Amino acid sequence: MQKSKKDKWVTEFIHKSLQKRSPYTGRFAPSPTGPLHFGSLIAALASYLDARAASGCWLVRIEDIDPPREQPGASDLILKALDVYGLHWDGEVLYQHQRLGAYRDTLAALKGEALAYPCICTRKELASYLPNYPGFCRSRTDAGCPELAHAIRFNAMDQVVVFQDRIQKEQSFSLEELGDFVVFRKDGLFAYQLAVVVDDEHQGVTDIVRGIDLIDSTPRQITLQKALGFHTPRYAHLPVITNEFGDKLSKQNKAAALPLKNPEPTLWLAMKALGLPVDSAIRNGSVEEMLIWAQQHWSLSPLQQQTSIPEASLTLD
């Protein structure tokens, strides 16, 4: 067997046997819009620890289906940072740009079942309603004309979605209020909600641990999963790390990239943010030692119903 083929086979074998061993498959799914920052480290670390503490699989998926928002080189930088912080994933990284056929088939299935419809509303028309959609095109008959630029929306049928979040407790959302959401964009790109649902199912994801900033995507994703006959994973939405103005650390507000040299103090702070009972002895360990200790002490209990953590409250003492 050629070396690259053999490596691929070995990786697939490990991936499959890990999936057999534990009913848990978690994932970290960054968009390559910039390097990882401290806020994204929290999401990566929590999903990694939650998977490893359950002897589960932990996958990495690069959500690169929005080229206008992407930064050249960001995917490699993200993978490099995960490696430096000891967050080693199972199997091969899945890149969403390689999955367009699956998204196309799913969109066709939704349209075939009349669960999705074309929408010609402009941003201007919707300005006073967004991010919620008032359903203008649900019954518009001219919206499907190919010459009119249109998005495709999922008909959420005004359902109420209730789910048990492992951190935030019971959540209830009215899809009537959230409105029918876009599954294919007017600019010809597949929307995040569609791609994420298709790939979570494809990768057999059982557990999603991510920031609370995505919590109102969850009812949308659950409705889509149900319409498509997919599994619904368990969800845990983490508090977000906020800056001195109370805003979530993000690439948009210029959060600093994670240091790639000397990662231990930053990893220690991330463990502290996640409520792990760290002490200075742990801080003197290597990244690998810290992660083993963190897996042994992992619990979501200290985070219960927390929605934000000010970065300034995290100090190295």
Ligand code: GLU
């Ligand atoms: N790609 C999304 C982001 O970077 C996260 C997707 C998810 O965890 O569902 O914000």
